[in-house]
Amino acid sequence: MGSVYALIDANNFYVSCERVFDPRLHHKPTIILSNNDGCIIARSEEAKQIPGLKMGVPLFQVEHIIDACGVEILSSNYAVYGDMSQRLMWSLGAFTPALEVYSIDEAFLDLTGCLNNHRDDHYSRDDEETLDDLGRRIKRTVRQWTGLPVSIGFAPTKTLAKLANHLAKRRPELRGVLDLTQADGREEALAQTGVEKVWGIGRAYAKLLQDAGITTALELSRVDRRWARQRMTVVGARIVEELRGVSCLPIECCPPPKRSITCSRSFGMIVESVDELREAVRFYTARAAVKLRRGGLAAGGVTVFIQTNRFSREDEQYANAWTTELALPTDSTPELLGWTLEGLKRIFKTGFRYKKAGVMLHGLVPASPLTIRAWDDKAFQRSRRLMETIDKINGKFGRDTLRFGAVSNDESCGRWRTRFAHRSPRYTTRWSDLVQIAN
Amino acid sequence: MEFSISKNALQKELGFVQGIVEKKNTIPVLSNILIESIGENSISITGTDLDVTIRCQTEAQVRTPGSMCVQARKLFDIARLLPDAPVEFKGEDNNWATVKCERSNFRIAGVARESYPEVPSFQSTPVKLSAEIFKTFIDRTIFAITLEESRYTLSGAKFILNKSGARMVTTDGHRLAYIERQDLGKSARGDGIDALIPRKTLAELTKLTTSYEGEISLGADANHIYFEVGPRHLVSRMLAGQFPNYEMVMPKTNDKSITIDCTLLNQAVRRVALMADDRSRAVRFHIGPGVLQISSQTAEEGEARESLQVEYAGDETQIGFNAQYLQDFLGIVGNGQVALEFKDSNSQTQLRPMAEDDYDYRYVVMPMRL
Numbered sequence: 001m002g003s004v005y006a007l008i009d010a011n012n013f014y015v016s017c018e019r020v021f022d023p024r025l026h027h028k029p030t031i032i033l034s035n036n037d038g039c040i041i042a043r044s045e046e047a048k049q050i051p052g053l054k055m056g057v058p059l060f061q062v063e064h065i066i067d068a069c070g071v072e073i074l075s076s077n078y079a080v081y082g083d084m085s086q087r088l089m090w091s092l093g094a095f096t097p098a099l100e101v102y103s104i105d106e107a108f109l110d111l112t113g114c115l116n117n118h119r120d121d122h123y124s125r126d127d128e129e130t131l132d133d134l135g136r137r138i139k140r141t142v143r144q145w146t147g148l149p150v151s152i153g154f155a156p157t158k159t160l161a162k163l164a165n166h167l168a169k170r171r172p173e174l175r176g177v178l179d180l181t182q183a184d185g186r187e188e189a190l191a192q193t194g195v196e197k198v199w200g201i202g203r204a205y206a207k208l209l210q211d212a213g214i215t216t217a218l219e220l221s222r223v224d225r226r227w228a229r230q231r232m233t234v235v236g237a238r239i240v241e242e243l244r245g246v247s248c249l250p251i252e253c254c255p256p257p258k259r260s261i262t263c264s265r266s267f268g269m270i271v272e273s274v275d276e277l278r279e280a281v282r283f284y285t286a287r288a289a290v291k292l293r294r295g296g297l298a299a300g301g302v303t304v305f306i307q308t309n310r311f312s313r314e315d316e317q318y319a320n321a322w323t324t325e326l327a328l329p330t331d332s333t334p335e336l337l338g339w340t341l342e343g344l345k346r347i348f349k350t351g352f353r354y355k356k357a358g359v360m361l362h363g364l365v366p367a368s369p370l371t372i373r374a375w376d377d378k379a380f381q382r383s384r385r386l387m388e389t390i391d392k393i394n395g396k397f398g399r400d401t402l403r404f405g406a407v408s409n410d411e412s413c414g415r416w417r418t419r420f421a422h423r424s425p426r427y428t429t430r431w432s433d434l435v436q437i438a439n
Numbered sequence: 440m441e442f443s444i445s446k447n448a449l450q451k452e453l454g455f456v457q458g459i460v461e462k463k464n465t466i467p468v469l470s471n472i473l474i475e476s477i478g479e480n481s482i483s484i485t486g487t488d489l490d491v492t493i494r495c496q497t498e499a500q501v502r503t504p505g506s507m508c509v510q511a512r513k514l515f516d517i518a519r520l521l522p523d524a525p526v527e528f529k530g531e532d533n534n535w536a537t538v539k540c541e542r543s544n545f546r547i548a549g550v551a552r553e554s555y556p557e558v559p560s561f562q563s564t565p566v567k568l569s570a571e572i573f574k575t576f577i578d579r580t581i582f583a584i585t586l587e588e589s590r591y592t593l594s595g596a597k598f599i600l601n602k603s604g605a606r607m608v609t610t611d612g613h614r615l616a617y618i619e620r621q622d623l624g625k626s627a628r629g630d631g632i633d634a635l636i637p638r639k640t641l642a643e644l645t646k647l648t649t650s651y652e653g654e655i656s657l658g659a660d661a662n663h664i665y666f667e668v669g670p671r672h673l674v675s676r677m678l679a680g681q682f683p684n685y686e687m688v689m690p691k692t693n694d695k696s697i698t699i700d701c702t703l704l705n706q707a708v709r710r711v712a713l714m715a716d717d718r719s720r721a722v723r724f725h726i727g728p729g730v731l732q733i734s735s736q737t738a739e740e741g742e743a744r745e746s747l748q749v750e751y752a753g754d755e756t757q758i759g760f761n762a763q764y765l766q767d768f769l770g771i772v773g774n775g776q777v778a779l780e781f782k783d784s785n786s787q788t789q790l791r792p793m794a795e796d797d798y799d800y801r802y803v804v805m806p807m808r809l
């Protein structure tokens with residue numbers, strides 16, 4: 001048997017996470033809002049049926065629909081979603097070690113080895129079990145272990161697995177599992193799929209293909225190889241091969257090294273003073289530095305940016321960024337703070353109403369080994385040891401247990417803090433938010 | 440203004456000037472060069488970015504004295520493609536200029552002379568130094584200057600010239616290049632100079648001193664340093680600030696050493712670096728009795744190892760280096776033997792060529808913490 005990939009994707013992930021802890025939401029139309037409760041970013045199946053409740057629509061434009069239809073509104077709760085995502089991935093890891101976490105709610109599994117060499121553990125597959133059976137077993141297991149509903153597509157390539165998953169979600173008779181590993185039935189599935197739905201085909205490629213008269217995935221799978229290579233580069237050529245069942249994109253078990261780390265938010269309210277902006281930039285720098293150290297990296301460059309509300313017609317607009325390359329890469333929060341605050345000083349202008357700020361760390365290199373500094377290395381190493389200690393304490397006792405005096409913590413609400421007026425409790429990451437069962 | 444100049448002279452002088460004229464200058468007028476007549480038989484061509492100014496003087500037949508400001512890059516592109524024949528320049532109304540060479544005719548836009556900034560006037564250059572020595576100084580140190588703007592005082596070379604000799608030092612905070620020559624013979628005369636020269640200035644001076652035989656003249660005031668390379672003058676703003684205490688970094692207690700062929704070491708490092716992590720470029724030197732083993736590895740791609748025979752009988756030592764730092768130095772030295780002097784894994788290593796010449800050339804590399 002050739003290669004077998006599965007794409008497993010949680011259905012309406014954000015809403016499903018909320019429903020795990022709040023069963024009241026089952027069968028109710030529910031929407032999740034973006035940062036600052038601005039726009040719709042996730043919907044339950046029931047909400048998808050209500051005309052007007054589209055993805056990306058600002059909340060204020062659909063408030064009348066929400067009232068009329070009794071739609072439940074929730075702010076996004078990334079602490080819960082991140083934790084539930086980890087549980088999902090752990091559950092899937094029980095079926096094969098060859099797992100690629102593709103996004104917060106989906107993962108590719110390479111089941112090739114598992115099918116040929118039965119493992120002795122409880123989760124191995126017996127000879128009689130079809131892929132459809134295996135899919136249903138995975139669904140049951142994930143549901144039992146995490147409470148999340150998932151859809152599964154099986155195929156000989158990742159692109160076809162993605163397509164199978166797409167169809168499994170949209171065709172109720174499949175009950176969330178579709179196996180496209182066999183050539184029979186694959187043509188029909190490809191013919192039913194618009195070319196713009198194929199994984200890797202964005203707007204530009206979709207237009208190129210439609211202009212060339214290629215409208216379905218089946219037609220794309222039949223284009224001339226040289227034409228695909230010339231018009232769509234090697235990326236397009238690989239998509240075509242994958243649609244034909246030739247695997248070109250292996251599982252990436254280790255995520256590729258990060259190129260940059262960004263910490264940025266829209267403010268809960270308009271900010272005009274440099275003091276408040278400074279507070280926000282300090283906070284973002286400290287957060288980005290923690291992510292940097294968690295990834296075992298040091299930054300070789302820093303960017304800080306600020307901008308006004310580009311959607312406001314009344315406000316005068318201003319946006320600017322300051323970037324510097326660092327001669328000596330660093331993972332020390334105080335050093336990074338020095339650079340980002342210097343950047344803010346250079347780009348801040350009074351008289352503007354700021355809506356967003358952010359910090360980006362780039363030029364990332366492994367923090368170990370790092371070349372010893374010719375000067376002041378002792379001070380740098382002392383700072384790094386301090387960072388390591390602070391990170392360990394915060395890892396053990398919770399975020400911001402220890403923090404820099406200049407960086408405020410979550411509880412001290414600056415006006416720039418992101419608004420989450422409808423956020424559910426952070427059930428799995430805060431002792432105070434544990435679910436309570438009433439008498 | 441109206442003058443005639445040979446195509447080769449025009450192209451050569453424009454080549455020196457256009458390097459400092461930035462293509463996308465924030466001040467548009469700086470994308471122009473200033474051409475001025477000097478008597479009947481020569482002209483000067485000036486380009487500046489306000490930090491560095493180059494003025495070249497060359498022969499030309501001036502029919503009508505005056506000046507003109509024209510686009511540097513466009514004129515250089517034109518000059519390169521012209522036939523080898525006299526080139527006729529004539530100023531037109533509205534600051535345009537016509538350029539004719541045999542059957543080729545161009546009209547190019549310019550700006551008014553008044554809009555061209557006043558460049559620092561050239562001061563006296565009482566110090567003389569052999570161009571060859573100065574170019575050697577630059578060639579052997581410029582690569583260790585930081586390219587990052589965040590360390591302003593490291594973005595140039597410390598240059599000291601006094602009665603006892605001349606010295607140039609560069610560093611990026613991880614490595615340091617040091618060159619000194621004490622016996623300057625008759626080539627160095629005059630008072631001393633102690634200056635921080637920007638990297639860009641050094642790069643331009645390399646061009647000016649290449650294939651120039653003779654002496655250059657130098658001078659400095661509080662903010663600028665002046666160079667006279669034959670008929671060409673360069674004025675540069677000096678870097679302000681304190682260059683770090685480089686003597687503190689020069690190792691004094693390195694008690695172990697190996698001597699190795701520079702070419703062999705360079706080739707080995709280059710090969711082993713192929714398997715080093717793309718971002719850290721880390722290679723490991725394992726120095727043991729009689730052998731230097733260089734290795735690298737990346738979890739995803741694999742590993743490399745190469746052994747070189749060396750005369751060494753000391754304790755086994757492992758030192759990590761950024762391969763690029765080693766390659767930069769070894770590439771400049773080229774051939775012959777180099778000494779690698781070290782103490783332990785965490786102390787600075789010093790490399791220096793063993794060839795007998797009049798230079799004291801040393802290169803200090805900070806190791807990677809393994």
